Amino acid sequence: MEQCITSVFNLNYPSNLIEVIVVDNGSIDNSTEIVTQLFNKHGSGVMLSKVGGTIASVRNFGWRHAQGDVLAFLDGDSVVDPDWLLTGVNLLLAKDDISCVGFAVSPPSCDDTWVERAWYQICSSSKHSGTKQVGWLSSFNLILRSDYFAEIGGFDESLVTCEDVDLGNRLSSISKLIFSDECYVKHLGNVKSLHEFIVKEFWRGKNSFSSFKKSDGCLKETLSVLIPTVYVFVFTLTVLLCSAILFKQISIVLIFILIAFVAGTPMLLAMRAGVRNIAAIFPTTILYMFYLLARGASIVYNIR
Template sequence: MEYPFVSVVAGIRNEEKFIEECIESLLLLDYPEESYEIIIVDGMSTDKTRDLVQKYPVRLILNEKKNVAAARNLGVEHSHGDFVAFTDGDCKVDPLWLKTLVNEMKNAPDDVACVGGPNLIFDTDPVFGRVVGHAQETFLGSGGSAQSNNSTRKHYVGSLPNCNAMYKKNIIKEAGYFDERFVVGQDGDLNYRINKIGYKFLYIPEAKVLHHRRGTLKSFSVRMFKYGMWMAELFKKHGEFVRWYAFLPSIAIVFAVFSLIVSPIYPAPILVLLALTTLYFILVFVTSIQVIYKMKSKYGLFALLVIPVQHVTYGLGFLYSFANSLFLSKDKSISDV
C-alpha cells in the first residue's frame, strides 16, 4: 500500500479533560509517522489545554476567532497534505482509522470528495451523555443522518460529521472553505456546497472514532436550541432544507400553539393535535426501548425525556432564528424610511 501524506486537524477550545487522550490516539495511528502530520488549532483556551498540547510532537496553531469553522480553515491553510482528516479534541481515534480512510479514498470513484465513519459512544461516559448518544443513533433521534446513525454498512451519504471525516483538500478549496459565520453546523454547510458541485460522501463503518458525550439536561437543551438556530440559518443561506426533517419540530410547535388558541371555537385542530401527540409518544416509547437495548440498561428510559426535549428545543431554535430575522428586517425597513 502506498501512503499519501495526510494532514490530521483537530479544532479545539478548553479541552484539558480529553485532549491528551485525543493526541495520544493520533500518535499511535497505524500509519507511517513520516506520512502524516497532526495539527491542533486552539481557540484561545483559557484552561490548561495549550500547556498539555505543547507536551506532544504536534503543530499548534492559535485561532483568535475561536470558532470551529475558523479552526478548520486554519488547519486546511497550514496543512501540507493533499488529504485533510478532521477529528475533535474530545475524540479518540481507532489505530486503523487513518489507514482505513486513505485506503477507501484511493479505491473510491473520482467524484468522492470525502470519506468518514461512525461517531461512537464511550461506555465510560456519564449515563445522561450515553442516553443522548444512543437516542441520536435512532431514526427518531437523528432522522437517519450519518452524523448519528452509525450504520454498519458502507454507503453514500449526504454529509459526514467532521469529528470523523477525511477530504480531498482541493475540493474544500473549490467549495469555498468553511463558512466562519456558523458557530455550529459548519460541516453540514460545507458538505451541502460540495454536494452541489457534484461530489459525493462515502460512509465507512470500519473507520471508527469514539466521541465523548458530556453535559446535563440544561446544556443539552441549549445545544439543541443552537442547532435549530443554525439549521434555520443554513436554510436562509441556501434557500432549501439541507436536511429533510429540519422543519418538522417547528411545524409541530406552531400547530400545537394554533390548535390551543382556536380550540374554544374550532375543536377539530385540538383533536388532530391529541391524535398526533399520542402517536408521537408511542414512537418515543418504542425508541426508548431501542435505547434500553443498545445500552443494556434501564437508564435507556431517560430517552422518554431526552427525545422530546431535543425536538422541542431544536424547533424553538429554528423558529427563533426566523423570528429574529423578521424583526431585524422590520427594523431595517423602519430605519430606511
C-alpha cells in the same frame, strides 16, 4: 485533548506522512501545556492560535497551514481507532470522485446516561450501517481530499453551527461522500443531562435556516427546518388550549388530535431512525420531543 492527540500519535500510519496541527481557540485551561508536552514527547506537531471566530473559521485556519493532499479534521474531544486514518485514506482514494470520508461514533456503554444512550439511537452517525454514500457527514471526524475542499472554499465561516451540513451539501454537488462503520470514533464530549442536551440543540439550531436557504430547496433541508418549526408551534398551541379547556372553551376532540401530534411525531421520527426496541422507544421519543422543541425554538428565535 490529551486522549485525542495520544490516539493520533498511536495511529497505524507512517509517522513521517502525518502532519499534526492543533489550533487553539483561546483555551483557558491547561490544554496548551498538554499539547506542548505531547509534541515534545513525540518530536512532531505544530500548535497554532486562532482566538475568536466560528468553529468553521478555526478549522479553515488549520487547513490553510496544512501542506498535505489529504486533510483530516478531528475534534479535541474525540479519540480515534488506530486504523482510523489508514482505513479512511484507503476509502478516500478508492475512486477519484470521492471527496470525503467519515466514520461512526462509538456506541454508548451501560455506564452512560439515558440521554447519551437515547441520543445514540437517533444521531446522524448511527442512522447508517456499513460503507455507503451519504449527503453529509458530521465534522467531529472528517477525512477529505484537499483539492475538493479548496474547490468549494472550505467551511463557510459565517455559520456558527450547521457548518458540516453546509459543507456536505456543497461537496455532494460535485463529488461523493462516504460514511463507514469500519472504524469507530469515541466522542468524549457527549451531553449527559437533559438540560445540557436542550441548551446544545438550541445552540445547534442557530444556523439551520441559513443552511436551508443555501441548499436551494433541498427536501431534506426543508424538512429539517419545517418539522421542528411546526412542532414548536403545535406544542405551544396545545399547551394554551389545554389551559383553555379548564374553562370548557375548547373542543376535547381537538385537544386529543393535538396531543396525538405532539406525542406521535417524535415517536414516528424515532422509529424512522431505526429504533424498534420497545425499551428504547420511550426514552428516545422523549429526547426527540425535546430535540424538536429546542431546534424549533432556535429556528424561530434566530429567523427574526
